Each structure stands twice: as C-alpha cells, then as structure tokens.
Amino acid sequence: MMSNRINQLFGINYPIIQAGMVWCSGYKLASAVSNAGGLGLLGAGSLGIDLLREHIQKCKKATDKPFGVNLPLLFRGVEEQINIIIEEKVPIVFSSAGNPAQHTQRLKDHGITVVHVVSSLKFALKAQDAGVDAIVAEGFEAGGHNGREETTTLCLLELLRGTLRVPVIAAGGIATGEAMLAAMTLGAEGVQVGSRFAVSTESSAHQLFKDYVINSGEGATTLTLKELTPVRLMKNSFYTQLQHAYAEKADPEQLGAILGKGRSKKGILEGDLIEGELEIGQIAASLDKIETSAAIIQDMIHHFNEAAKRASGFHF
Amino acid sequence: MMSNRINQLFGINYPIIQAGMVWCSGYKLASAVSNAGGLGLLGAGSLGIDLLREHIQKCKKATDKPFGVNLPLLFRGVEEQINIIIEEKVPIVFSSAGNPAQHTQRLKDHGITVVHVVSSLKFALKAQDAGVDAIVAEGFEAGGHNGREETTTLCLLELLRGTLRVPVIAAGGIATGEAMLAAMTLGAEGVQVGSRFAVSTESSAHQLFKDYVINSGEGATTLTLKELTPVRLMKNSFYTQLQHAYAEKADPEQLGAILGKGRSKKGILEGDLIEGELEIGQIAASLDKIETSAAIIQDMIHHFNEAAKRASGFHF
Numbered sequence: 001m002m003s004n005r006i007n008q009l010f011g012i013n014y015p016i017i018q019a020g021m022v023w024c025s026g027y028k029l030a031s032a033v034s035n036a037g038g039l040g041l042l043g044a045g046s047l048g049i050d051l052l053r054e055h056i057q058k059c060k061k062a063t064d065k066p067f068g069v070n071l072p073l074l075f076r077g078v079e080e081q082i083n084i085i086i087e088e089k090v091p092i093v094f095s096s097a098g099n100p101a102q103h104t105q106r107l108k109d110h111g112i113t114v115v116h117v118v119s120s121l122k123f124a125l126k127a128q129d130a131g132v133d134a135i136v137a138e139g140f141e142a143g144g145h146n147g148r149e150e151t152t153t154l155c156l157l158e159l160l161r162g163t164l165r166v167p168v169i170a171a172g173g174i175a176t177g178e179a180m181l182a183a184m185t186l187g188a189e190g191v192q193v194g195s196r197f198a199v200s201t202e203s204s205a206h207q208l209f210k211d212y213v214i215n216s217g218e219g220a221t222t223l224t225l226k227e228l229t230p231v232r233l234m235k236n237s238f239y240t241q242l243q244h245a246y247a248e249k250a251d252p253e254q255l256g257a258i259l260g261k262g263r264s265k266k267g268i269l270e271g272d273l274i275e276g277e278l279e280i281g282q283i284a285a286s287l288d289k290i291e292t293s294a295a296i297i298q299d300m301i302h303h304f305n306e307a308a309k310r311a312s313g314f315h316f
Numbered sequence: 317m318m319s320n321r322i323n324q325l326f327g328i329n330y331p332i333i334q335a336g337m338v339w340c341s342g343y344k345l346a347s348a349v350s351n352a353g354g355l356g357l358l359g360a361g362s363l364g365i366d367l368l369r370e371h372i373q374k375c376k377k378a379t380d381k382p383f384g385v386n387l388p389l390l391f392r393g394v395e396e397q398i399n400i401i402i403e404e405k406v407p408i409v410f411s412s413a414g415n416p417a418q419h420t421q422r423l424k425d426h427g428i429t430v431v432h433v434v435s436s437l438k439f440a441l442k443a444q445d446a447g448v449d450a451i452v453a454e455g456f457e458a459g460g461h462n463g464r465e466e467t468t469t470l471c472l473l474e475l476l477r478g479t480l481r482v483p484v485i486a487a488g489g490i491a492t493g494e495a496m497l498a499a500m501t502l503g504a505e506g507v508q509v510g511s512r513f514a515v516s517t518e519s520s521a522h523q524l525f526k527d528y529v530i531n532s533g534e535g536a537t538t539l540t541l542k543e544l545t546p547v548r549l550m551k552n553s554f555y556t557q558l559q560h561a562y563a564e565k566a567d568p569e570q571l572g573a574i575l576g577k578g579r580s581k582k583g584i585l586e587g588d589l590i591e592g593e594l595e596i597g598q599i600a601a602s603l604d605k606i607e608t609s610a611a612i613i614q615d616m617i618h619h620f621n622e623a624a625k626r627a628s629g630f631h632f
Binding site for chain 2: 001002013014120121122139140141148149150151152153154155158159161172173174175176178179181182183184185186187217218219222223249282283285286301304305307308309310311312313314315316
C-alpha cells in the first residue's frame with residue numbers, strides 16, 4: 001500500500017477527501033467516508049453554531065478515524081465556530097472562501113492541521129505563506145462557489161506543479177479512480193470529491209435533488225452570478241429567473257435580491273427543484289447512481305489501481 | 317514502443333497531433349511536427365484557396381511523413397478546399413466547426429482519414445454516425461473557437477469514456493507529457509496540442525504574439541463573444557473594447573461590428589497586440605519559452621514515459 005504526504009498528514013488510508021458541502025455533509029456522510037478509509041469533512045457552512053457542535057460530537061461517536069470540518073471564513077459566526085472546533089478537539093480544518101492569514105496560526109497553535117481551498121496559483125502561494133499544511137486546488141468545473149479566473153482543474157494543476165512546498169489536493173471534476181490517477185500524474189497527492197458524495201446514500205441532500213443530479217446530462221450545470229460570487233449550479237426554474245434578469249440588464253443588487261437567502265437549503269436539503277439553488281459540479285453529467293460512501297471509495301481505489309497498472313505499460 | 321489506434325490510424329510514432337491553428341500552422345510547423353514523429357496539420361482556416369494548395373505542396377516537399385489539413389466546415393470556400401485536398405492527395409483531414417455529415421463520406425471515398433473536432437458527447441456521437449475515423453474532444457480550456465456547454469477537458473473525457481467505438485484524441489489544456497498521460501488515463505488514445513506549438517519556433521505567429529503568450533500568467537485568457545461564436549483569447553485592448561461594449565449592453569450585431577474582420581490575422585500574424593484578437597488556450601499561463609517542434613515532442617515523450625514509470629508504483 002502506497003503512502004504519500006496527504007495520507008500521512010491526515011492519518012488516513014486513501015488520499016480521498018470528501019468535500020465539505022452545504023446541506024450534504026453532516027456527521028452521517030463525514031463519518032461514513034472516514035470509516036471507509038478516506039477523510040470525511042463536516043460542512044460548517046450550513047451547520048451554524050449549535051448544529052456544528054452537535055455534528056462534531058455525533059461524528060466522534062460514529063467513527064474513531066480522523067475527520068475534519070470545512071470552514072468558510074466569510075461566515076459571520078466564524079470565530080464562534082473556531083472556538084467550538086478547538087473545544088471539541090477536531091483534528092483537521094479545511095478553510096475556504098476568505099483569508100487564511102487570519103485564523104491559520106490560532107488553529108495550528110491548538111495542534112489542528114489546516115488546509116485551505118484555492119482556485120489560483122496566486123492564492124495558493126498566499127495560503128502557503130499563511131502556514132497551511134496543504135492546499136486544495138479547485139478548478140472551474142467544481143460545484144458551488146468558485147474562482148473568478150475560471151481556471152480548469154487540469155490547467156490549475158499544471159500551474160501549481162513544482163511551485164509549492166506543501167502538498168496539493170486536486171478538486172473539481174474528480175469522481176473516479178481514473179481521474180484520481182490523472183490528478184496525481186499532474187502532481188496532486190490527493191483528491192477532494194464533492195458531487196459523487198453529494199449524491200451518496202449518506203448525504204443529507206434531499207432524494208429529489210439526488211435524483212435530479214444523477215439523471216442530468218452534459219450542459220446541465222453552469223457557472224453564474226459572477227457579479228456576486230461565482231457559483232456552479234444546475235439549470236432549473238430559478239436559473240431561468242436569473243437569465244431573465246440578465247436579459248433585462250439586472251445589476252448586482254437586483255441579482256442579489258433575486259437570489260435572496262436560503263435558496264441552497266431550499267434546493268438541496270428540501271428538494272425544491274423549482275425555486276432552489278442546486279449547487280453541484282460539472283461532473284454531475286457523468287454520475288448515474290446513488291451509492292454508499294464506502295462503495296464510492298472502494299470503486300475509486302479499484303479503478304485507480306487498474307488505471308495505474310495500465311499506465312505501467314505505457315512507453316514510447 | 318507502444319502503439320494504439322491513433323498511432324496506427326495516422327501511421328505516426330507518437331500520438332501527438334499539432335492543432336491546425338489560424339495564422340500559426342502553415343507548412344513549416346506542420347512538416348516540422350510530422351518530421352519529429354507527431355502529426356502536423358495545416359490550418360486551412362487562414363489559408364484560403366491558393367495558399368492552401370501552395371502549403372500542401374511545400375509540406376509534401378518538406379516531409380515524407382503523414383500530415384493533414386484542419387478544415388473548418390463553415391468557411392464559404394470549403395468545397396473548393398476539399399477539391400484541392402483530394403487533388404493533392406492529402407491523407408488526413410481534421411474537420412471542425414460544422415456538420416461532418418456533409419463531407420465525411422466524400423473524403424473517405426477518396427481514401428482520406430477523417431477526424432472531427434467536437435466539444436460535447438452529443439456531437440461526438442453525431443460525428444461517429446457520420447463515419448469519422450476518430451474524434452477530437454476539445455475542452456473549455458482550449459484556445460480559439462469553443463463549445464457552448466463549457467465542458468472542461470477532464471469532464472468531457474469522463475463523459476466520452478466507454479461510449480464511442482472510434483478512438484478519442486484529447487484537446488484543451490494539454491501541453492506536457494504529464495497531461496498527455498492524464499488524458500490517456502481518462503481514455504484518450506492521443507492528444508492534440510495547440511498553444512505550445514503556437515509559440516514554437518516554426519509557428520508563423522508573430523514574434524510579439526509569441527512573447528506576449530509566454531510572458532502571460534493565470535487569468536490572462538478568457539472565453540468571450542458567447543453571443544456570436546465563443547472564443548478563448550488573451551485579454552488586451554481589443555478585449556477591453558469588448559468589455560466596454562458589454563457594459564453598455566451591446567447586442568450581438570454590435571459585438572460583431574466591433575469584432576469586424578481580420579482581427580485574428582492582425583493579432584497573431586501581424587503582432588498587433590493592441591487591436592488584434594489573440595486566440596490562445598488557458599494553458600498559455602504555464603508556457604514560458606519558445607522551442608522547436610522537435611524539442612516539444614521529445615520533451616513531451618520524455619515526461620510521458622517518466623510519469624508512466626511513476627504511475628506504475630501507484631497502488632493502494
């Protein structure tokens with residue numbers, strides 16, 4: 001069994017990280033992934049304060065393996081969330097959407113491993129300077145909030161290759177063992193998988209959302225709301241509303257008013273496919289079934305090994 | 317030395333195809349790539365009628381290896397170009413930007429191998445039905461004209477994997493041997509490389525254009541003019557003009573008027589970095605030198621072999 005800096009950093013068998021996703025990744029999903037040998041992450045972005053503590057405690061009961069919390073740094077309650085993470089002795093934090101310089105040192109002073117999610121080389125270098133232990137490099141194809149440069153996973157990995165001291169975890173478009181090997185060929189030492197776990201059995205997303213995702217095809221997602229924060233979501237009635245607003249030259253304020261609050265909860269957790277904001281990655285087009293997290297990890301590792309075996313015969 | 321359906325189809329050593337690019341790929345580039353063991357393509361999109369015949373004849377003198385023509389099917393002189401290709405006995409045609417059903421059979425009746433460039437699974441299946449021998453799957457990161465679904469190379473390869481009878485050549489974001497191995501891990505049997513050859517010694521692009529590309533960094537290209545035909549280009553003064561037009565709610569007709577005619581020639585061939593349309597792929601951000609085509613192919617094969625050797629040690 002091979003090992004690399006990502007396995008060793010987290011103390012896990014397989015360098016497969018389940019992305020911390022709003023309304024999908026509570027303790028059920030995170031513990032299932034960690035129990036299967038990957039790294040499960042609680043998505044603090046949709047857990048607030050009290051639910052975050054509850055899910056951390058439930059996760060600790062559900063697994064004795066390492067797990068972490070994904071922490072969007074722009075949430076106004078982030079200080080309180082960090083206090084909970086420290087009090088509850090969560091070993092790993094993946095921070096995102098904000099400046100890692102503010103919180104990384106405090107987390108590390110408490111023995112917490114810190115990883116930061118970026119979508120550019122520029123912010124990867126900043127995160128490294130802030131003292132993070134690894135970075136997640138997330139490409140244009142990733143679901144949910146995304147970068148402004150629109151750099152794809154392939155091009156982003158090429159930009160990062162050989163430029164960082166800390167190890168890189170690839171994200172965006174990765175749902176198979178073959179894609180995991182491709183990412184590792186391009187210098188990543190692990191992968192973060194979102195969409196495929198979003199539609200797993202243990203995801204807290206609504207059944208209607210999961211069914212909508214696995215029945216979708218190419219062109220079903222798009223990156224929109226670039227005037228606010230770019231977000232990749234599935235086209236639906238809500239997205240059509242946005243398109244009408246764009247056609248009528250809506251300004252960012254008007255777009256923000258249409259978006260309003262709570263749309264991702266409505267779509268992902270409550271299964272409102274009409275009015276909800278359905279965040280998912282472009283790789284959704286390739287997903288066609290709902291499986292357990294353990295089955296996903298086993299399938300990825302099996303195909304990773306098979307693909308590596310094939311690659312060993314490649315020589316010109 | 318390994319071999320696969322792409323090598324065999326074209327009769328070449330390495331399944332590396334140099335993309336047929338406007339104002340870059342005349343006979344000097346195409347013959348240099350073919351002489352180095354890849355497949356060189358003349359870009360008919362900027363050769364018109366008389367120059368196409370001249371470059372085909374010069375290419376035949378410059379190499380005894382197979383080479384081809386990239387033929388955009390929407391060009392009004394396409395029938396005449398096809399007559400020239402048949403008369404001059406060009407062995408391979410890569411068609412793009414149009415419906416392959418119209419011309420594939422005629423080309424094949426003359427013993428010509430036909431490949432069609434697509435950016436979606438839907439059009440890959442249509443091209444296969446039209447009888448093409450292989451398809452090029454071109455992702456969102458590719459330079460020049462591009463698809464509307466914005467599917468990245470990684471996600472597009474995942475969508476195509478296992479669905480086609482004909483072999484797949486991956487394009488978009490590929491400039492290294494590592495990326496070539498990544499693409500082949502995802503089911504491709506060859507790669508088409510544009511940007512790196514666009515800035516090669518033998519490319520007919522202007523020196524100022526080449527220098528601008530190799531000195532650019534992340535975020536330097538963008539996909540724009542989606543209301544006309546989506547095109548990936550470098551941000552420059554001309555692009556700023558477009559942005560102002562967008563800010564002033566220009567309609568497609570107005571955008572077309574701003575674009576006008578001959579802007580890509582002005583930018584790429586004549587080196588007008590201000591008023592020109594500078595078509596190039598997102599991977600330009602990773603390119604930092606001008607090399608001969610032979611050096612590019614040798615470097616890609618070397619790193620492909622090294623990466624495959626490393627992958628053979630990957631096992632969980």
